[in-house]
Amino acid sequence: MTNNNSTLDLIALLCLIALATVVYIATGPEAFAAVTGAGVGLFTSWRGRRDRE
Numbered sequence: 001m002t003n004n005n006s007t008l009d010l011i012a013l014l015c016l017i018a019l020a021t022v023v024y025i026a027t028g029p030e031a032f033a034a035v036t037g038a039g040v041g042l043f044t045s046w047r048g049r050r051d052r053e
Contacts, residue, residue, distance in 0.1 A: 009047065016043050 020039045
């Protein structure tokens with residue numbers, strides 16, 4: 001079960017990185033902090049919620 005969770009974490013993290021890259025390219029360097037902060041916040045909250053289960 002842990003291996004499955006690790007794979008899911010990797011997929012989620014890579015998707016967030018890809019999404020942040022697309023938004024960063026579309027908006028430019030001005031939005032870098034906002035995009036990075038939102039991505040980190042989403043991944044942390046998703047990961048934290050699953051750790052409690």
